[in-house]
Amino acid sequence: xxxxxxxIDGGPRKxxxxxxxLQKFAEGAKSVSVDIEVKTVRLYDLDYKGCMSCMACKVKGxxxxxxxxxxxxxxxxxxxxxxxxxxxxxxxxxxxxxxxMQAFLERLAxxxxxxxxxxxxxxxxxxxxxxxxxxxxxxxxxxxxxxxxEYCITTALGEPQHLIAYNTYQVKNYDRYELAxxxxxxxxxWRDEHWEQDLQAAFDAGRRMAEAV
Ligand SMILES: Cc1cc2nc3c(=O)[nH]c(=O)nc-3n(C[C@H](O)[C@H](O)[C@H](O)COP(=O)(O)O)c2cc1C
Numbered sequence: 001x002x003x004x005x006x007x008i009d010g011g012p013r014k015x016x017x018x019x020x021x022l023q024k025f026a027e028g029a030k031s032v033s034v035d036i037e038v039k040t041v042r043l044y045d046l047d048y049k050g051c052m053s054c055m056a057c058k059v060k061g062x063x064x065x066x067x068x069x070x071x072x073x074x075x076x077x078x079x080x081x082x083x084x085x086x087x088x089x090x091x092x093x094x095x096x097x098x099x100x101m102q103a104f105l106e107r108l109a110x111x112x113x114x115x116x117x118x119x120x121x122x123x124x125x126x127x128x129x130x131x132x133x134x135x136x137x138x139x140x141x142x143x144x145x146x147x148x149x150e151y152c153i154t155t156a157l158g159e160p161q162h163l164i165a166y167n168t169y170q171v172k173n174y175d176r177y178e179l180a181x182x183x184x185x186x187x188x189x190w191r192d193e194h195w196e197q198d199l200q201a202a203f204d205a206g207r208r209m210a211e212a213v
Contacts, residue, residue: 003084003213005029005206007040008076010090010101014042017133017168021202022089025129025163028206029085036210041076043100048073050103057111065123067107077107081123084213086157088146089131095142097132102149109152122156127209131202133165135182141166163205165198167191 007026011018026038048071056068066081067074080086088105090097097105112120130146130153145162146153153160167190171177174184 002035002037003210004037004039004079004082005085005087005209005213006076006080006083007038007087007089008101008104009040009042009044010088010098010104011133012044012098013091017165018089018091018131020199021131021133021163021165022087024199024202025087025131025206025209028203028208029210030206031203032207032210036213038206039079043098043104046072046076048103048107051106051110058115063114065111065121067111069107073104073107080108083124083126085127085129085209087129087131087209089133090146092132092134092136092141092143092145095144097146097149105146105149105152109149109156112152112156120152120155125156125158127212128153128157128160129163129205129209130160131163131165133168135167135170137167138164161205163198163202166194168195 007022009019009022013019022040026040029036029038052069054069057064067077088101090101112122114121132143132145134141134143136142150160167187169187169191171179174182
């Protein structure tokens with residue numbers, strides 16, 4: 001029986017750090033078996049809102065743990081409900097995941113939450129990987145990662161695995177921009193020592209998820 005892994009790319013850039021990590025994850029997953037289907041959804045390509053507080057998911061007798069609001073996110077949320085594995089990826093903006101990733105997570109997680117007993121129940125539990133990329137270093141960064149959404153994910157889907165790429169190249173050519181706060185030399189050195197390993201870690205995580213589903 002084919003298994004489906006859904007990758008949600010919450011970054012705007014189609015070829016940079018977050019996209020590259022997610023692409024490697026997909027390659028790793030697909031390397032395991034032709035029976036693994038990997039679908040990447042790019043949030044910045046979709047026209048959607050965060051939770052509209054319509055409360056349709058909490059109507060008595062018709063409560064739903066899948067968001068009822070209809071827009072471009074609807075088929076994605078329905079597909080995740082049936083999936084076998086979920087990967088979320090985001091660059092860190094001002095210490096947080098992107099606004100579009102946060103808006104997506106509101107739509108994913110609010111229907112999981114019961115206001116009767118505060119339990120969190122997804123349609124299906126599944127392995128989850130959370131990817132972050134950022135300028136910060138392991139010992140000095142401002143990332144709050146997936147923040148309070150991580151508790152919802154852990155409770156409803158399962159304990160996520162984290163993949164973090166630190167000190168990424170923000171632009172290809174540092175000479176072209178007002179970025180004097182960064183030493184390109186230090187960035188290059190970090191990239192030479194870490195970037196291939198970060199990509200390999202993403203590939204390996206993809207393989208592990210595909211083997212587990
Ligand atoms: C609007 C904006 C805000 C950012 N804020 C942070 C930040 O608070 N902390 C950090 O470590 N990096 C920050 N960065 C850097 C990005 O997280 C980093 O370059 C990331 O790898 C970009 O991902 P991408 O290459 O997939 O676009 C910011 C970048 C942008 C564009």
